[in-house]
Each structure stands twice: as C-alpha cells, then as structure tokens.
Amino acid sequence: MSELNEKVQKALKYLRGMESTAGEKGYYVCYSGGKDSDTIRVLCELAGVKHELHHNHTTADAPETVYHVRSIPNIIIHYPKLTMWxxxxxxxxxxxxxxxYCCEYLKEHGGEGRFKVMGVRKAESPRRNERYDLISVIGGKAQALQVMADNLDCAYRVTKEGLVMHKDDGAARMFIEQCYRTENVHTSLNPIVDWTDEEVWKFLKYYGVDVNPLYEQGACRVGCIGCPLAGGKQMKREFARFPKYRQIYVQTFDRMIAASKENGKFRQTGTWQTGEDVMRWWCGDDPRQITLYDYELIELSAVREEDLADIYKEDTE
Ligand code: SF4
Incomplete structure (x- = not known):
C-alpha cells in the first residue's frame, strides 16, 4: 500500500470513527476554496459521514475563488458584517x-460549539506545525483542558494556545465530547495534517476534482487579493492583475488616515501622508520600513485590540 493510500485510509478511519462525537448536524467543515479544503470535502464524501460545508466570505477574495466556492453543492456561505475595507x-x-486581524475577524470564526474538520497541514508553516495535530483544541482555559486530558489519560501535547492530540483513542473521544461545546474552545479534526503538497495534488488528481482555477494560473496559495502573508512581490503581482482592488485599498488607506486623524489616534510615521504612501509601505517598497514603522504598528495593534473587541461585541449584539 502506498504511503498516500495509507494516509487516505487513516483519514477515512478517523472521520468515521469520530463522527458520533460531532452531534446531530455532523461535522462543521471549514471550506476556504483552496486545494486543502477540496481534499477534506472529498474525504468527507468518501467516508460517508454527516457534515456541513461552511465558507467565510472575506470580501477580498479573488473572483475565481468566489465562483469556485459558489460551484460547490450545498455550501453555506457566511458574509461578515464589516468588509475588509x-x-x-x-x-x-x-x-x-x-x-x-483580518483573518481572525473575516476567516477564522464560525463553528462555535461544533466539532470542526479543517484542512490545515503541518507542512504549510512552522506555526501550523506547532499549533495543529490530528486533533486540536484551541482556546479556553489551558489548565482546565490539561487536567481533563490527564484524568482521561489522553495522549496530548500542550501548545501555546491549547493542546493537540496525535491519535484518536477512546479517551480522546471522551475528551472532545466533554470540551468542544465549551465556550471559546475550538476543537477540530485535521485529517490531512501530515500530508505533503504532493500528496494533496495526487489525491485531487486521482479523484478528478475541479480545483480553484487560480492554481492553474500559477498561484501556490489561495488567499485574499493583497494578502500580506504572500509577501510584497506577490502582492504587487496580484495588484497588477486586479488593479481595481489596488484602487480600493488605496482609497481605504486614505479613509483610514482621515479617520485616525479625526479620532486622535493618528501617529505620524513620516511616510504616511496618503493612501499611496501606505500602499508603498505595505508592499515593502518603503526603504525606511524595516524597523521603526513595524514596531510602531505592532505597538498600535496592541492598543487597538480594544477596538477589535468592540467590533466582535457589535457583531454579537
Ligand atoms: S488578507 Fe490574508 S491574513 Fe487577511 S483575511 Fe485574507 S487571507 Fe487572512
């Protein structure tokens, strides 16, 4: 049996084995429109488990992603109250x-109180490698989770944000049943957590899955247009391809500067006079950006966590 086939069988086994813990509605599958999402979608179908596909529209998704997501049968699309802008x-x-903060607000929410299935993979980044394993429990009171896992004798590893388990045994299942409905705890089954990029592509090809057309156009990841995680070069490539989005961002930065001045929170960073200045900085074209401004922004971000908390409050009211 090939290594990929073993991984597929393992993923199907876990999906079927833990289905009973997912409650009446079944698994809450987090579907982003990327290749990993399509892999877990197909795995859920092959496993024959009860599940719902949920997608968080970010408002800055590429048109290809929007159309691809809409083409998925029975997809449930959530729209945010505030747009990216x-x-x-x-x-x-x-x-x-x-x-x-955009990912936190626009993408990484939903499925509270549900047992989620996610397409995260360790190979994607060191952060994901640390944060995820077959089962991830993020948030909540870390100590309480550890005590619970100890008492049930689960095999777990403590992370910065919670804990992870690398195998499903009866104890892990009991643990999940007891904690995933707890407020602020996000529990997910990550069936492809140890898959490589090549394995994902091989799987999708084998099952003839239509993937997001952005991949055919050379994209290696599918995020929002102008996503800072892609790096300055890629941001500029995307803005060259979608000039309208660039224009919307620049106009947004103009409004951002005006609003910050108006509410007394604007701090002169030397280069930020206009939206175009911010765009240059954002894409890494400001030679003075390397230290000072980054630090200033990080400091600002800490101050403004309050503002973000307000946004969440408004959303739930
Ligand atoms: S821009 Fe990037 S970091 Fe922000 S929501 Fe989109 S994918 Fe996440």
Whole structure:
C-alpha cells in the first residue's frame, strides 16, 4: 500500500470513527476554496459521514475563488458584517504578517460549539506545525483542558494556545465530547495534517476534482487579493492583475488616515501622508520600513485590540 493510500485510509478511519462525537448536524467543515479544503470535502464524501460545508466570505477574495466556492453543492456561505475595507479603517492600519486581524475577524470564526474538520497541514508553516495535530483544541482555559486530558489519560501535547492530540483513542473521544461545546474552545479534526503538497495534488488528481482555477494560473496559495502573508512581490503581482482592488485599498488607506486623524489616534510615521504612501509601505517598497514603522504598528495593534473587541461585541449584539 502506498504511503498516500495509507494516509487516505487513516483519514477515512478517523472521520468515521469520530463522527458520533460531532452531534446531530455532523461535522462543521471549514471550506476556504483552496486545494486543502477540496481534499477534506472529498474525504468527507468518501467516508460517508454527516457534515456541513461552511465558507467565510472575506470580501477580498479573488473572483475565481468566489465562483469556485459558489460551484460547490450545498455550501453555506457566511458574509461578515464589516468588509475588509471597513475593518482596516476601524483598525487604523493595514493587516501585516504579524498582525493578521483580518483573518481572525473575516476567516477564522464560525463553528462555535461544533466539532470542526479543517484542512490545515503541518507542512504549510512552522506555526501550523506547532499549533495543529490530528486533533486540536484551541482556546479556553489551558489548565482546565490539561487536567481533563490527564484524568482521561489522553495522549496530548500542550501548545501555546491549547493542546493537540496525535491519535484518536477512546479517551480522546471522551475528551472532545466533554470540551468542544465549551465556550471559546475550538476543537477540530485535521485529517490531512501530515500530508505533503504532493500528496494533496495526487489525491485531487486521482479523484478528478475541479480545483480553484487560480492554481492553474500559477498561484501556490489561495488567499485574499493583497494578502500580506504572500509577501510584497506577490502582492504587487496580484495588484497588477486586479488593479481595481489596488484602487480600493488605496482609497481605504486614505479613509483610514482621515479617520485616525479625526479620532486622535493618528501617529505620524513620516511616510504616511496618503493612501499611496501606505500602499508603498505595505508592499515593502518603503526603504525606511524595516524597523521603526513595524514596531510602531505592532505597538498600535496592541492598543487597538480594544477596538477589535468592540467590533466582535457589535457583531454579537
Ligand atoms: S487571507 Fe490574508 S488578507 Fe485574507 S483575511 Fe487572512 S491574513 Fe487577511
């Protein structure tokens, strides 16, 4: 049996084995429109488990992603109350690699109180390698989770944000049943957590899955247009391809500067006079960006966590 086939069988076994813990509605599958999402979608179908596909629309997704997501049968699409552009103005600075407040607000929510299935993989980044394993429990009171896992004698590893388990045994299942409905705890089954990029592509090809057309156009990841995680070069490539989005961002930065001045939170960083200045900085074209401004923004981000908390509050009211 090939290594990939073993991994597929393992993923199917876990999906079937833990289905009973997912409650009446079944698994809450987090579907982003990327290749990993399509892999877990197909795995859920092959496993024959009860599940719902949920997608968080970010408002800055590429048109290809929007159409691909809409083509998926029975997909449930969630729209945010604030768009990316409103969020940037409210926050007072653009998202950066270090302060990805947009992902937190626009993408990484939903499925509270549900047992999720996610397409995260360790190979994607060191952060994901640390944060995820077959089962991830993020948030909540870390100590309480550890005591519970100890008592049930689960095999677990403590992470910065919670704990992870690398295998499903009866104890892990009991643990999940007891904690995934707890407030602020996000529990997910990550059936492809140890898959490589090549294995994902091989699987999708074998099952003849239509993937997001952005991949055919050379994209290696499918995020928002202008996502800072992609790096300056890729951001500029995307803005060259989607000039309208660039224009919307620049206009947003203009509004952001005006709003910050108006509410007294604007701090002169030397280069930020206009939206174009911010865009240059954002794409890494400002030679003075390397230290000072980054630090200033990180400091600002800490101050403005309050603002983000307000946004969440408004959303739930
Ligand atoms: S994918 Fe990038 S731009 Fe989109 S919400 Fe996440 S961090 Fe922000």
């Amino acid at each position: 409103q969020l940037i103005v409210k926050k007072g600075f653009p998202p950066t690699r270090l302060t990805r």
